[in-house]
Amino acid sequence: MAFAASPPCIAPSPRRAARAGYRSRLIIAWAIAIAALAFPAAGLLAYAGILAYRHARTMRLVPTARSGLALADADPPDAPVCIVVPAHNEERVVAGLIESLRAQDHPRLSVVLSLDRCTDGTRAAALDAIAGDPRFHLHEIDRCPDDWAGKVHAIWSAVERAPAARDADFLLFADADTVFSPRCVSACVAMMAHRGLDLLSLLSTLTTDRWFERCIQPVAGLELVYQFPLTRSNAPNAVRPFANGQFMLFRAQAYRRVGGHAAVRGELLEDLALARLVAERGLAPGVALADGVLRCRMYPDWPAFRRGWKRIYTESAKRRSSRLRRSAWRVRALGAILPACTLALIAVSAAALVARPGGLDLGAPRLGAALGVAALAAWWWALARIYASCASPRWAVFAAPWAFWSVGSILADAARDLRRGVPTQWGGRTYARADRA
Template identity: 30%
Template sequence: MNQDLSIVAGAVCFALLLLQVPATFILLSRLFKGPFRQPPLSPLSPTPDQVGAVSVVVPTLNEAKRISPCLAGLSRQSYEVREIIVVDSYSQDATPDLVKEIQKKDPRFRLINDDPLPEDWVGRPWALHNGFLYSSEQSDWILGIDADTQPQPGLVASLVKTAEAQGYDLVSLSPQFILQYPGEWWLQPALLMTLLYRFDPAGTNNQSPERVMANGQCFLCKRSVLAALGGYTSARSSFCDDVTLARYAAVQGYKVGFLDGAKVIKVRMYEGMAQTWTEWGRSLDLKDAASFTQILGDLWLLLSVQALPLLIVFTYLLISPFFSFSAFPLVLLLRLNLFLLAIRFALLFAIAPSYDRTNSKSNWTFWLSPLADPLAFLRILLSSLYTPTQWRGRSYAKMQKA
């Protein structure tokens, strides 16, 4: 029986090695680019040639509880911002009142309502599209900003200067995250790691169009380019419209960048672990911007290098007191997964600057987030299997049936 057990164990180990070894090399090829990436953007002051260069568009729907820091942060931007267009989708809370109040102090703010949502559009790209159509043609750049962000002084000037200096037609930023509760400090970094494992770090050279990454929370595009792309129409039915539009632009030959913006923009996306799991988790698969083959490849990678290492090491520790395993495949498998776990814990130090720790006493669970990696993979897997029917208070059941 021991011999039969050894044969089975050896076969399982060999199969896992075939699954994990190629994925490990892919992961390492991406992580090795990290030390050579561009440094995070720093706040800058505008130059005279940037006067009125940017129209900011903020899509809103019942954002009264979290939009105030965004409005205040945008108001602190300098003369490079020509106008700040808040496109409200008929909020039922005090969102319009907050915009009207700051409008009294800063005439650059404009409040409009988008047209009724067409059946083949998702709410966010539709609001951004309406804001683009309403914006001044004298602006050279269109900047989409989410209501849950907290723009820091010097954000827009720094973003425009970087885009112009490096020749980007479209560029977006990864933010610094604001977390509060132990559960989200534990889960959110594991979900973020699913992006880091699948794509190059922010600030590295763009990959092929199908691997381009973007973040709609802070999304700058040349007005002429956005017009040539038809506004947001290419991403109208996408629940990850930022990535969909960025990849479409890359296919058309435009230069797309994704940079580290931790020093110039912060974001408080969700309240607690449950909301993080439900809301953010269901868009992280990026299936609306990827082919079926790419989705399968990403799931294989995440299973191999993020979900399995903890499970394999834990299983070995659980059964090793009862069985004697010394076969070469098992030893190699164990060492490989210990190596992957070591990488995962080391990456905590790499992503630590992407989190604001100033106002949270529960951030110690951040260092335990690798224990949530199997859950993070499960969330991506579940999200990849279905299209949302509810999003930000809207129903998309008809779109799913279509």
């Protein structure tokens, strides 16, 4: 029987084999990249959900100072209130504060400006703005003891020596760079009585007309609120008491019961220290959102912004460089690295869908692209709500990865300065701080 000859086996050309091998490796690389990048994208989606939930819960549960307006209308407060304002070289802003305080509608108000070692025109600017108003008093300080922080000593000295402070039922400590709406004091005293608080602190509405205030400031504040959740600060027997030194309204009796500013004489973040003392003594601290009733420009320029937040973060971390380093990595990872990986997932998935290489299941890149877009959209939506509540423009959320990286850098620099023993410059004084590791 004759058998037909089988056709000759033709080996693939080396070029065709190389292309096939390259295509196979590319398909594997695409699949691995999509699978690997899906994890940080899922993490970003989860982080966006947590941000949105916490922000919504905070806005729902934490009262605003505007809620005190109706309370003041129903039962106008008339207890004597003394406002104490420490001022070190505040020529630039003190007139704006004084004008807003002169416009207050509270009937029994006095103001003590504690001029702390001023070397500029603060005194002259204050006198011009006061214009003979008898409710205002100047208290001048020419030196600060070595074991006191300058601001703390300025407040304590005014409280101890000014008759208006000694006779008041309520003591309000405010920064010189704040501006009060006309009914701020009355609303806050009424709210304090309604809530049965011994200390009420406002989170002021911050100015947003400078680039770092629009882009970086919301993230800087977000990190502080992450460390001190406002809902927990307002809970009974608060385990994370919080206060903002820009506005701290005390019942005078409660203030003296905790020892006043003398009890926190060496603290560079005296507001948190006083809030802890109030909670430890079984008294009732509380926080409210200003919602425009109190406004503040924290820092005039970017270098001052960085210095100020380094001090805040260092003290809020209880001078522990290890805690600052962990916070720096967390902020960068959540706000910069996860979004970058998510963008990479979208790019890799889109490239795979465009190329459509044979042998690659297109379900994976479709799912990767959908996950990436959903994660970024949810993250930016959550941040847009946070930025809007800070009165920042919503377009600034598109600079959020850079903002998170910048805040992480501030935290990392604070840790490095603490490890190296770099002193803190604040209020015309230098403070050496030891790293508590």
